[in-house]
Amino acid sequence: MLFRIEVPCDSYDIVGGRLNLTEVPHSGIIVAGEVPLLRVLLKMALEDGGFEVIGEADDAQSLLVLSQAHNPAVILIDFNMEQVDLIRLIEDILDIDPIIAVVVISDPIDGIGDMVLAAGARAFLRKPFSMYDMTDTVRKVKPIY
Numbered sequence: 001m002l003f004r005i006e007v008p009c010d011s012y013d014i015v016g017g018r019l020n021l022t023e024v025p026h027s028g029i030i031v032a033g034e035v036p037l038l039r040v041l042l043k044m045a046l047e048d049g050g051f052e053v054i055g056e057a058d059d060a061q062s063l064l065v066l067s068q069a070h071n072p073a074v075i076l077i078d079f080n081m082e083q084v085d086l087i088r089l090i091e092d093i094l095d096i097d098p099i100i101a102v103v104v105i106s107d108p109i110d111g112i113g114d115m116v117l118a119a120g121a122r123a124f125l126r127k128p129f130s131m132y133d134m135t136d137t138v139r140k141v142k143p144i145y
Contacts, residue, residue, distance in 0.1 A: 026071050026072060026073040026097075026099055026100065026143055027052065027054070027071070027072070027073055028051075028052045028053065028054030028055075028070065028072050028073060028074075029046055029051050029052065029053050029054065029072060029073065029074045029075070029076065029138065030053075030054060030055045030056070030057060030063065030066050030067065030070065030072045030074075030075045030076070031043050031046070031053055031055075031056050031057075031076050032056070032057040032058075032060075032063040032075060032076060032077045032078065032079065033057075033058070033076075033077070033078035033079060033105075034058060034059070034078070034079060034080060035078070036058070038078060039056050039058075039078075041131070042076060042078075042131075042134065043056065045131035045134060045135055046134075046135060046138065048135075049135035049138075049139070051135070051138060054070050054072060055070055055072070059079075060079065060081070060085070060089050063075070063077070063089070063093070064089075064092055064093065064096065067093050067096050067097065067100065068096050071097070072100060073099075073100070073101060073142050073143050074100070074101045074102075074103060074138050074141060074142050075093060075100055075101070075102050075103070076103050076105060076134075076138070077089070077090075077102065077103070077104050077105065077121075078104075078105040078106070080107075083109070083112060083115055086104070086106075086112075086115075086116065086119075087115060087116070087119045090102050090104070090116060090119040090120050090121050091119055091120065094120045098120075099143055101122040101123075101138075101141040101142060101143060102116075102120065102121040102122060102123075103121065103122060103123045103124070103125065103137055103138060103141060104116040104121045104123070104124050104125070105124075105125045105127065105129070105134075106124070106125075106126065106127065107126075107127050108126050108127065112124070113126065122141040123137045123140070123141050125137060
């Protein structure tokens, strides 16, 4: 027996008790951060590396709205927020779409890398980092179809 459940951006088929994801391809990158200059630098480096930046967010709420509206492949997050709030944000993004690759950029804080990876982020970049390291990380975590 075949059941088809239509969801706004994705469709899921349940065949023989197994869930198969036949999705609309995710594309582009959303850059999120409170510092406009850093967002611009990240965007420029990504575009120079051949990536398409589809949006920028300056707070968590606008990031969630963009995530729902644009079906990104990758989200770069550089928010100065409490660890608990950052974990909740990652979980909220993955609740919207578990395919999105979340990359967190942060100051060196003990244990934050392990925490964001445990919450579902695919990568963690510790400041300071090179733009090459950032684009290389995005290339490695970007979903391939």
